Amino acid sequence: MKARVTVTLKNGVLDPQGKAIESALGTLGFDGVGSVRQGKVFDIELDHEDRAKAQTDLTAMCEQLLANTVIENYTIEIQ
């Protein structure tokens, strides 16, 4: 079973990397770019096919390791 976890910064948290990309896109001549925020994505392969266990496990993984829940949000998609 495959799952994708997406971790993004919460609104209001400063994102210097996103700002740098925003300004680089401007330098490259792309106009009309309002804002850029960068996040992380984890593609996780699980050895079993139990969706409920997968959801529980992935939530625990996010809380304990993948996301810093003080400043980041996470979403889990099980495929």
Place this chain on the structure above:
Amino acid sequence: MKARVTVTLKNGVLDPQGKAIESALGTLGFDGVGSVRQGKVFDIELDHEDRAKAQTDLTAMCEQLLANTVIENYTIEIQ
């Protein structure tokens, strides 16, 4: 208009960060984790509502800046 660009490593490209996460999840007691691959996500806000222009622009942004197309794949979702 909002768009999300997801950049992931191509198959076969070594992902030491993913491997480290995989081993950390094992140490934390999560069994049944087959493999972990890490990628990047960019949430981009565009100032206009022209979907065709957005698609063209975002593809150019990926090719020129956001992705290293030698080792990375990218997907574009316009919302």
